[in-house]
Every structure is written in structure tokens, then in C-alpha cells.
Amino acid sequence: MGDALSREAVNIEALRFLRWKDDRQLAALPLGRRGLEEFGAPYYTLHRADLHRVLRDQLPEETLQLGAACAGVKEPGDRGVHLALADGSVSEADVAVGADGIHSTVRTVLAGDAPHYTGHVIYRGLIDAGKLPASFDEPVVRVWMGPGRHVVAYPVEAGRRFYFGAIAQLPHWHAPEWTVPADRPTMTAPYGDWSPAVRQMMETAHEITSWALFDRPMLPSWPGRHITLIGDAAHSMLPFMAQAANQAVEDAIVLAACLRTARAKNHAQALRRYEQLRQPRIDRIHRLSRANADTFHLADGPRQQARDASLPARWTTQNLRWLYGYDAGHLDRRKVAP
């Protein structure tokens, strides 16, 4: 998908951490050409719809069946699975992969748990790039860290539009839906003394929505002999490492490799191997995402000063090679074979 992605995405030059009040740079991770040399791949930002289109365009016609909601899944015996669809039909398959997100039906059937509200809410908006000052033209990801909240912003749609997300702590979420249209004055009110750049984005954005952030506990294993989980269904995580969708893609690549190399169609073994390969990495990223919920939101004071002082040493290409340099596509086949 490399060519298609490079047309839709923005190739990010740096990840910048900024002070909430005055845009002062606290740390920067160099990406662009340096990132490519260090990690072997560019760091892209994308609009979700563009990623979906690129993925869909890779599929042969009629592979994708839309509007077919899964209502339940069963392993009737030693072989295969039965998927019950909401229209009453049943599909049979060798293996079922629950890729149905944080509110996953497959996860609920397998594990019996439910998503819980994390106490964080995010306001999200899009801005036409021409409506922002030239200082926003730089292809970078900006993260402003402030008391009780942080703001992330980056270009998408090959630079034509700009995305921002403003994350805050909110003890309770009352709406029955997990995403609702947002009210601009409610969104902007707490940012009165934040940097003018942050306030300008909030004033200019259209299509503002607010989202409750949900999570599920990490499972000790992803149960099922012919059923497994990928992405948020397997391991939803707070978006504070910007990694959950990346991990879903890595899951898919590793799972495919495990199934391809499954000898004698031993799918149960292939699914176990997939889980063993993925769990340690996911656990580490999950823990870091949770920790950032605390460290990103420190009130001004000694802990915040210590955090700011430590950021340049933490956000280096060397420290992050394990994260951004991981290449799911080149797993040694011998290691993957069950």
C-alpha cells in the first residue's frame, strides 16, 4: 500500500512537545528523513477515511460485505466456527477474527467483559489548512501538555486539512452514545489562558465532536481455538501513545503470517503463536499509554518541571526504536512457524 499511502498521508518531519501556555518547545523527536533512516519507515498522519479507502482498494471485488453485523460466534466442535449474523443467517468458517473494535461482540462472547469509561473525554475537529496561519504549514505533530488536559494537532489529507484533538479529564459521561456533536463554547472555555495557537484552532475548526474514551482490561490470553481477536477488540488502549490503530495493523500482519505458515491447517496452534508474538509488545504499549494519562496532565509545579526536564532524553530515536522500528512484515518465518 506504500504508494497509495504516500499520496493520502502527510510525511511527518517531527513530533514536538510544547508547553501549554506559550508554545515553548520542551522536546522534539526528529522524523522525516531521519526517522526513515532510524526506523526504516516514514511516520504518516492520515484521515481515517483515507486509510479505509486505501485498504478497501487492495481487496478483490466482493471480498467486503457491508451491513452484515455479527450477532454471535460459536465453536461447535473441534473444527471451525459458526458466525450468527443479525439478519438471522449463519456463516461457517475455519477461523473467525473479531476485528470489531472496542464494543466488540466477539470479545464479549469470548471474554464476557464490557468496555468501561476511563474518565477522559476528547474534543475533535477538522480545519481547512488555508484558514490557519503559515506557522501551521510545517508537517509536524504538536502535543501541548497542560494541567488536566493536553491537545494534539497534525495535518491530514495530504496537508489539505488539519486535525486537532483536545483531551480532558471528566469524571462522568452522561450521553447514551460514546460520541456526540460538541458545543464550541463548552469546548473552548477551559482553554482561555492556553497558547493563542491552541485557541485559534478551536475557534476555526468545523465538525467538532466530543468522544468518551473507553477501555477494556487486558486479557491474560485471547481465548478460543478457532476464534481470535485483533485491534481494539483484543486490546483497546488510551490514545496517548497514538498506537492503537498501528497495533491493529501489526496484529493483522502477524496473524496472517501465523495462519499462512500453519502446518496441516492447525489453526489453534497458529492462533496461539500469534498471541505469544503479540502480547508482550501490546502489554508494554498499553502500560505506557496509561502512564501518559498521568504525566501529560500534570499541574504546573515540581513534578511538571521534572517531567519537562526529562522529556528530551526520553523522546529520542534511540529510545523509541523498539516502538517505531518494529517491522511486523519481516518476522522470521522460522520463528512464526508453529
Ligand SMILES: Cc1cc2nc3c(=O)[nH]c(=O)nc-3n(C[C@H](O)[C@H](O)[C@H](O)COP(=O)(O)OP(=O)(O)OC[C@H]3O[C@@H](n4cnc5c(N)ncnc54)[C@H](O)[C@@H]3O)c2cc1C
Ligand atoms: C480519540 C482517539 C484518537 C486516536 N488516535 C490514534 C492515533 O493517533 N494513532 C493510532 O494508531 N490510533 C489512534 N486511535 C485508536 C484507533 O482509532 C483504534 O485503535 C482503531 O480504530 C482500532 O481499529 P479496529 O479496526 O480494531 O476497530 P474500529 O476502528 O473500531 O473498527 C471496528 C469495525 O467493526 C465494526 N463492527 C463493530 N461491531 C460489529 C459487529 N457486531 N459486526 C460487524 N461489524 C462490527 C465497526 O462498524 C467498525 O467498522 C485513536 C482513538 C481515539 C478514540
